[in-house]
Amino acid sequence: MKLLVRHQTIYRYAASAGRVAMRLKLMPVDTPAQTVLEWQVSINEVPLTAFRPNSYGEREAIWIRHDRLDNATIVAEGLVETRECHGVVGHLNSRVDPRYFLRDTRLTCASDGIAAMARDLPAQDGPLATLHALSAAVSDAVHYRAGVTTSETTAAEAFALGAGVCQDHAQIFIAAARSIGIPARYVSGYLLAGDGNALHETHGWAEAWLPSLGWIGFDPSNRVCVTERYLRLASGLDADDAAPIRGSVTVAGDIWIDADVRIAQAEEGVEQRQLQKQQQQSTSPSDPQG
Template identity: 90%
Template sequence: MKLLVRHQTVYRYAASAGRVAMRLKLMPVDTPAQTVLEWQVSVNGEPITGFHPNSYGEREAIWIRHDRLDHATIVAEGLVDTRESHGVVGHLSSRVDTRYFLRDTSLTRASAGIAAMARDLPEQDGPLATLHALSAAVSDAVQYRAGVTTSNTTAAQAFALGAGVCQDHAQVFIAAARSIGIPARYVSGYLLAGDGDALHETHGWAEAYLPQLGWIGFDPSNRVCVTERYLRVASGLDADEAAPIRGSVTVAGDIWIDADVRIAQAEDGVEQRQLQKQQQQATPPDSEA
């Protein structure tokens, strides 16, 4: 399946910013489940070419401006050929030992309740079946409900609340998997969720590692292993580390953020300029670059 993506994020500053620095994890790489055919990233219309491999085998870049700035428009767009792998991403190139992904973070530290959920799963036929059962258990324990959590909500808090969004589902799954000795990490990317529907947000899910298979993607929010409708971009110990954009700014006053993702199946005849036109029409006039 060929997925066509245009991801636009606009930062607007109430007062001109004196310095802006951003870490961009917006460049997908080839895996056994996807091949990047075309991709580019730009900030305020200027292409970003300084993407370099990080220790995870993914690519990231740093963008810095020291002059006065009233907005920053980041656009990632391209075409990726994805393949059905039944969730198995495999043994990806990385300089990091998989045991590193047993580490807790403040967002993914397992509470007693999360650890008990993982420990008390019915006996399964091997670790892969255990992971499938764990994904289902997370879906049952944390109902999908938008607006009740934030990007700072921890796995323990979402589990206690019993509600959250894809970030919360993934981080509860990660915390639970690590509590029973299975390395797990957060993945950010895109999901083509419905036939003919081109408007989506970024999506988050989890990967767990089994030596015989490598990394396997689980999406508790949708109760599936990842499919060819998923486009993988970046990973990390938690959602914060895997975020597509992270930065700092020196500015007096408020900052507004407007993010929008357009994704479509290329075989549907949707051209990139059509996605761009849709996105510009949906962007408020005072947010346009």
């Protein structure tokens, strides 16, 4: 499947920013599940070419402006061919030992309830079956409900609330997997909706490590392992670490952020200019949690 993506994020500053620094994880890389055919990232229509490999085997860039800035428009767009691998991403080109992803963070520290959920799973036929059961248990325990959590909500808080979105589901899965000794990490990317309609936000899911298979993608929000409809951007210890855009700004006044993702199957004849036109016609903010 070939997926055509245009991801646009606009930052507007009430007062001109004196300094802006951003870390961008907006450049997908080839994996057994995807091949990048075309991709580019631009800021205020200037191509950004400073992407470099990081220790995870992915690519990121740092963008800094010291002069006054009223707005920044970041566009990531391109064409990626995806393949059905039944969730198995495999052994990626990483310099980080998978055991690193047993580390807790503020967002992924397992509460007693999360640990008990993982510990009390019915006996399974091996660790892969355990991970499938864990993904289902997270979905059962935390109902998908937008607007009740934020990007700062921890796995423990969302689990206690019993509701949340894809970020919460993924981080609860990660916390639970780590509590039973299985390395797990957060993944940011894009998902083509089941009905083929364009989405307007990024998506988040989890990957867990098994020595025999490598990394395996689980999406508790949709009760599936990742499929060819998923396009992987970046990974990290939690949603903050894997965020496509993180930054700091020196500014007096408010900051507004409008983010929009358009994704379509290229075989359907959707032209890149059509995605761009849709974004220009609609500037509604997105929920970065998915």
